[in-house]
Amino acid sequence: xxxxxxxLAVEGVSxxxxxxxxxxxxSLSVRQGEVFSVIGPNGAGKSTLFNVxxxxxxxxxxxxxxxxxxxxxxxxxxxxxLGVAKTFQITNIFPEISVGENVSxxxxxxxxxxxxxASLWRRADVEARVTELLxxxxxxAKRDELxxxxxxxxxxxxxxxxxxxxxxxxxxxxxxxxxxxxxxxRGATALxxxxxxxxxxxxxxxxxxxxxxxxxxxxxxxxxxxxKIAEGPPEQIRNDPRVIEAYLGPPEA
Amino acid sequence: MDYLVAVLLPQLLHGLVFGAALGLxxxxxTVIFGLLGVMNFAHGELYMMGAYAGIVVIGVTGSFWLxxxxxxxxxxxxxxxxxxxxxxxxxxxxxxxGLILTFGLALVFREGVRQIWGGDMRRILxxxxxxxxxxxxxxxxxxxxxxxxxxxLLLAIWLFFTKTRAxxxxxxxxxxxxxxxxxxxxxxxxxxxxxxxxxxxxSLAGLLLAPVFTVYPQMGVEMILLAFIVVILGxxxxxxxxxxxAFVIGLAQSLFSLxxxxxxxxxxxxxxxxxxxxxxxxxxxxxxxxLE
Amino acid sequence: MSRVFGxxxxxxxxxxxxxxxxxxxxxxxxxxxxxxxxxGAIAMSLDxxxxxxxxxxxxxxxxxxxxxxxxxILLERxxxxxxxxxxxxxxxxxxxxxxxxxxxxxxxxxxxxxxxLIFAEVVFTFFRYTQTFGGSDGIQGLPDAxxxxxxxxxxxxxKYYLVWVYLLLAYAVCRVLVTSHFGRVLVAIRENEDRAxxxxxxxxxxxxxxxxxxxxxxxxxxxxxxxxxxxATPDLMLWTESGEFIISVMIGGLGTLVGPIIGGVFFTLLRxxxxxxxxxxxxxxxxxxxxxxxxxxxGLLGLRRALGFGRWRxxx
Numbered sequence: 001x002x003x004x005x006x007x008l009a010v011e012g013v014s015x016x017x018x019x020x021x022x023x024x025x026x027s028l029s030v031r032q033g034e035v036f037s038v039i040g041p042n043g044a045g046k047s048t049l050f051n052v053x054x055x056x057x058x059x060x061x062x063x064x065x066x067x068x069x070x071x072x073x074x075x076x077x078x079x080x081x082l083g084v085a086k087t088f089q090i091t092n093i094f095p096e097i098s099v100g101e102n103v104s105x106x107x108x109x110x111x112x113x114x115x116x117x118a119s120l121w122r123r124a125d126v127e128a129r130v131t132e133l134l135x136x137x138x139x140x141a142k143r144d145e146l147x148x149x150x151x152x153x154x155x156x157x158x159x160x161x162x163x164x165x166x167x168x169x170x171x172x173x174x175x176x177x178x179x180x181x182x183x184x185x186r187g188a189t190a191l192x193x194x195x196x197x198x199x200x201x202x203x204x205x206x207x208x209x210x211x212x213x214x215x216x217x218x219x220x221x222x223x224x225x226x227x228k229i230a231e232g233p234p235e236q237i238r239n240d241p242r243v244i245e246a247y248l249g250p251p252e253a
Numbered sequence: 254m255d256y257l258v259a260v261l262l263p264q265l266l267h268g269l270v271f272g273a274a275l276g277l278x279x280x281x282x283t284v285i286f287g288l289l290g291v292m293n294f295a296h297g298e299l300y301m302m303g304a305y306a307g308i309v310v311i312g313v314t315g316s317f318w319l320x321x322x323x324x325x326x327x328x329x330x331x332x333x334x335x336x337x338x339x340x341x342x343x344x345x346x347x348x349x350x351g352l353i354l355t356f357g358l359a360l361v362f363r364e365g366v367r368q369i370w371g372g373d374m375r376r377i378l379x380x381x382x383x384x385x386x387x388x389x390x391x392x393x394x395x396x397x398x399x400x401x402x403x404x405x406l407l408l409a410i411w412l413f414f415t416k417t418r419a420x421x422x423x424x425x426x427x428x429x430x431x432x433x434x435x436x437x438x439x440x441x442x443x444x445x446x447x448x449x450x451x452x453x454x455x456s457l458a459g460l461l462l463a464p465v466f467t468v469y470p471q472m473g474v475e476m477i478l479l480a481f482i483v484v485i486l487g488x489x490x491x492x493x494x495x496x497x498x499a500f501v502i503g504l505a506q507s508l509f510s511l512x513x514x515x516x517x518x519x520x521x522x523x524x525x526x527x528x529x530x531x532x533x534x535x536x537x538x539x540x541x542x543x544l545e
Numbered sequence: 546m547s548r549v550f551g552x553x554x555x556x557x558x559x560x561x562x563x564x565x566x567x568x569x570x571x572x573x574x575x576x577x578x579x580x581x582x583x584x585g586a587i588a589m590s591l592d593x594x595x596x597x598x599x600x601x602x603x604x605x606x607x608x609x610x611x612x613x614x615x616x617x618i619l620l621e622r623x624x625x626x627x628x629x630x631x632x633x634x635x636x637x638x639x640x641x642x643x644x645x646x647x648x649x650x651x652x653x654x655x656x657x658x659x660x661x662l663i664f665a666e667v668v669f670t671f672f673r674y675t676q677t678f679g680g681s682d683g684i685q686g687l688p689d690a691x692x693x694x695x696x697x698x699x700x701x702x703x704k705y706y707l708v709w710v711y712l713l714l715a716y717a718v719c720r721v722l723v724t725s726h727f728g729r730v731l732v733a734i735r736e737n738e739d740r741a742x743x744x745x746x747x748x749x750x751x752x753x754x755x756x757x758x759x760x761x762x763x764x765x766x767x768x769x770x771x772x773x774x775x776x777a778t779p780d781l782m783l784w785t786e787s788g789e790f791i792i793s794v795m796i797g798g799l800g801t802l803v804g805p806i807i808g809g810v811f812f813t814l815l816r817x818x819x820x821x822x823x824x825x826x827x828x829x830x831x832x833x834x835x836x837x838x839x840x841x842x843x844g845l846l847g848l849r850r851a852l853g854f855g856r857w858r859x860x861x
Contacts, residue, residue, distance in 0.1 A: 054743065080745035092743075094736035105733045108726055109745040166744050292655045342839055349601045350838050352658055353795060356603075356788055357834030364827040474784075478666055481659045489656065516674040523667045527648070534651055 005032040006068075007170050007202045008053065008084075013062030015048055022048040023226045025062070030170070030204055035196065037205040037213040039237075040223035041247060046206045047089065049223070050174055053204075054086045055079040066170065080109075085168035089175045089206075091155045095148035099139055099158060102147050103130045106165035133161045136195060153184050160192070164199075171196070173205045177212055189216055210247070214238065222246065262390060264507045270396060270465070272503020273403030277458040278476060279483040279495040280410065281451030287427030287490050288447055291340060291351030296455055296480065297473030298362035302328050303456025304463040304472065305366055307377060317380035324460045325453035332452025336445045344444075359473075367470040379464035395464055402461060407496065410454075414492070423447055427490065479506070482526050488536030497537055501525075554716070554803075561709055565702040575701040577817055579708045579773050583766055585809030586708075586715045588793035589802050590762035593719060595791070596799035597728060598755045599735030604645065604661030605790045607668040608760040610782030611638050612767025614672065617684040617777035625691045627698065627707075631768050638764030639757070641668070646756035650749050653738065657752075662784060673779040683778030690772045704773045711769055712806075715762050719802050722758065731755055732800075763790075785827075789816075792830060795837050 008030040015023040023045045030036040038046050051057045053064055058073035065071060071079050080086075094102050107126040134140045137157040142150060147158060156176065163171060176192060177185040193216045196203050207213045213220060214234045221231040224246040230237055237243055278300060285293050306327045310320035335358065343350050379395035387397075414420040422438060459472075466472070483502050487494030505525060509518045529536065561582070565575060587609060594600045615634035624630075649660040672678050679685070689697040698704055722728050733741045734748055742748050771777045780786070789812065797808025820826040 075747075076742045077745050077747050080743055086743050088740075088743075092737060092740045094733050094740065096736055097732060101729065105729055105741075106744045108729070162740070162744060286655070292659065339835060339839065346842070347599070348655060349595065349599065349658075350842060352601055352655065353791060354835055354838040356791070357831045357838065360785075360788070360827045360831030361835070364825060364831065368825055368828070478663060482663060485656070485659060485663075489652075514674075516670045519670050520667055523663065526663070530648060530651075 006030070007032050007066065008204065009065045010049070010053065011063050011065075013049070013052055013059045013064065015045075015052055015057060015059050021226055023052070023059070023223075026223070026226070026228050027062075028221050028228065028231065030202060033200060033202055034218040035193070035203040035205065035216055037207060037217040037220045038223060039207050039210055039213055039220060042208055043225075044208075044223040044246075045226040046208070046223055047174060048226075050086065050172055050204075050206060053079075054084060054172060080166060080168075083167075083169035084172065085163035085166045085170075086172040087159045087163045087174055087176060089178055091152075091159050093147045093155060093158050093162065096146060098144050099147050099150065100130060100134070100143040102158060103133055103161050103165050106162040107133075110165070110167050129165065133165055137161055137191070152179055153188075156180065156188070164195070168201070170202045170204060173203060175206055175208065177207075177209075185212060192216070210238075259390060260511065261508075262388060263392065264511055265504065266392065266396060266400060268504035268507035269500065270399045270403060270503075271462075271507060272500035273400070273407060274458040274462050275476070275479060275483055275503050276407060276496045276499035277403070277454045278480040279487065279499050280492060281454050282480055282484050283487070283490060283492050283495045284423065284427055284447060285451050286484070288423065289340060289344070289351070289444055290348050291343070291355060292348075292481075293451075294352065294355040294477070295335075295359040295362055296355075296451070297475075297477030298359045298366075299328055299332060299452045299455040299473070300459040300476055301468075301470065301473035302331070302362060302366065303459030304377065304468040305370060306456060307460040307463060308370070308375060308468065311377065317377070321457070321460060325457045328456035329449040329453035333445050333449035335452075336448035337441075340448070341441060341444070363470050363473065370470075372470055375468040377460075377463040377468060399461055399465070406454075406457070424492070427492065479522070482522065486526060486529055486536050491536070494537045558709075558713055561712075562706075565705055572701045575705045576773065577813070579701075579705050580817075581810040581813040582708045582712050582806075583770065583773075583809075584790075584793055584813045585806035586712045587763050587766045588790055588797065588805035588809035588812075589719055590715060590759045590766070591790050592794045592797075592799065592802065592805040593722065593731070593755055593759045593762075595794050596801065596805075597723060597735060598731045598752060599738075600650075600752060600756070601658045601791065602661045602756070602759070603658050603784060603787050603791070604663075604665030605760075605763050606782045606784060606786035607645075607661075607665035608638050608642060608763040609767035609770075609786065609790075610672070610777070610779070611641055611668065612764035613770045613777040613781050614678065614684070614767075615764075616690070616768045617687055617771045618678070620687040620690060620771060621684050623688075625688060625697075627690045627692050627772070630690060630772075631765060634764050634768035635761060638760055638767075642757050642760035642764070646753045646760070650752040650756060662787070665782060665784060665787060669779055669782040669784075672782060679778075681779060683776055683780075684771075685776045685778075687771055687775045687777075698772055707769055707772060711766060715766070716802065716806075718758070718762065723802065727751070727754075789830075792834055795834060798843050800843075 006029045010026060010028050013023055013026045014021065026045075026049060028036070028038075038049060040046050048057070052059045055071070055074050055076040055078065063070055063072045066079070066082055066084060069082070071082065071084075094105065097105075104126050107129050131140070134143055137160065139154060139157060139161070142154065147155070150158060156179070160173070160176060173192070177188050180188060189212060192203070195201070205213060205217065217234055219232065220234055220237045222229050222237060222240070222243050229242050229246060230240045232240070278296060282293060282296055285291060285296075303324050306324035307317075307320040310323045311317060314320070339354060339358065340351065343354060379393070381394050381398075383394045384391045385394055385397060414424045423443065426443070479502060483498045484495055486501070487496070487498035502522060502525075505522055506518060509521050513521060564570065564578060587605070591602060591605050594602050612634040615637045616630040619630050619633055645661060645664045649657045649664070672683075673681055689699045691697050698707055723731075730741065730746055730751055734746070734751060738748055767781070770781070793809040793812045794805045795808070796811055797804030797806065816826070819829055
């Protein structure tokens, strides 16, 4: 285990696309078992941060380490195998196969035999885990349905199931409640928190809607134009004048 | 020195002309790929039909210049009809269907031409035959005209894409086709017109090169393979990259043929492609993004 | 094993095995049946890539032709053992396929189609212009291969059984693959490649492996062709040949195994009839392809299913 219980350490990460700086010198550390949220207005660089952590982009500067091991610039599949799973803001599932198959493909990538030649053709027994995950998200009845036929809310849950099926230590959630009604959002938030606790997961959550994260986060960092402008527990963030300014614009003179 | 003037310079000139023609084809491919998500296998056949349309118009009117205007119009209209009738229903389907569909279209066009005009090699005579002394050598006037015409054409295309509203919209859509929906433009019409435009350019290249090369139903197949290599080398989706790569391949093709027989040239060009792919997997101007 | 072979496929293979015993089947039809089953088996191998993994190869003719040349080169030099020919074909096709699949799977989508096509054209050009291998005439007038010393594959019936065994093996391999975990991951890659990567799958490795398997099966099919035809020519590697494999897959239906076999058989019979009466054969083929893509994207089997004879399943 990593020293000081730090699961994910982002140190001085910058990322630019040509002349556009999407992230500038961002640092944060996520500790074992906490729910850490990154918020900020649209275009603040939250998704870019996720993409750097999960391996889609290599950062222009800085380093990322997971459980004390540097993962900067590794491929997404390698980072996932180390124990970092990610959900997508825009639902990203396997549309034309069944819900059960979706989860079992994901689950299989962690089966005991995986990596060996035998795993290519033998299906390890993942049924129990698939059943358990579908149960937890209330999708048991939809097991044989094609994933594309699920409702939006159910697809969001399936999205999380896929990530959880790879048995991560750290789960990155990119606006998990995007497109849900306020009622659904409350239910989903409570469910996510409950599952994280039960599995001893560390959560890193991205949101642009502040109300979602206030209730479940242990700590919150705020990004604005690619820079971190604040970090702290929810009540501190709620009252930080710079955060209020970032969200509401500068106070009237 | 004599070698330089008598052999190398004409070959360089030829390479530039050939590169410009390849550039016209590759640009069309790139724009269609960026916009419709379809790699058009029938593009070489549009190039070939430009030459045959030219033969027909010249046969009727006796004028090469009239053909130069009429052929792109004829092939452009054919392109527009083809796009509206066959590609439009595929917009929301997976790209592999577009690939297979245009492969089928290529077969129909190529064999259709063979049925109508036969499989023989044909020639189009250049509209003028003189030659001009330049840098200690004499060059056929038509080749100089070709170089001028293709340069003007590429310049005009560049101006279209940078200075006109229509051009800027198409160029932006090549980068990100979904942004079109937000602009309130008539998407199907933009697609059809763009396809017609790329067909017209391909046919123009076919007709312009016809007096230098020969005309036969298979001529498009050989060009399209080179054009594919150009598109890959330039970086998929990069219009500037396509033009640069076209000149690289055009020059390489004509310089290599000084020292090698044609099949060795083909293999050498393929070798260039492999080396570039090893050194720069995304081609000359490919954009970043692991999962593009 | 029951998972691999249902009773229906057992009956089908038994019926195919009985074909040479039917009274009054002319030799010509046995050889046509050879071509049909060979084409079907290759289309099935190709569908591992197109239908299951979502990769369109426009270069399968090169795998096919290389296999054919491997056999032809040995037979021409008096090495008549079937097993030597097959082994040599596996080595040659395997080496070539390893290079092609490495480069072609490095990037996504369309890129695979273009690179397989370009590689195949280079192989075609090489054989077309290399006089050692007969140039444009290829290698002609080959002797019969031997299964064992003294047992030659010389009659149409024996040749037919050769392709029958090949089809059986290819079908068994494909069937095991698509019902295995490997096949399930291939379908997941087809459905959503990005997501598969973020679930920890090394997508390129899976694609390369799928491409290698498909190429080797196709190469083995190529390797038995000269045993029936007594020649190998560069035309076997022409890109229109690759196109014909794709057409067979499309006719039969993407993402199934039986579909492309039927498609390949149907296509071979169509070609045999149409090309002998009509010289605009390629136009017919082109129109068929366009019509299928526009109106029957799941092929003839898809048509059957669309009419209500069972649901289309991507994974089996």
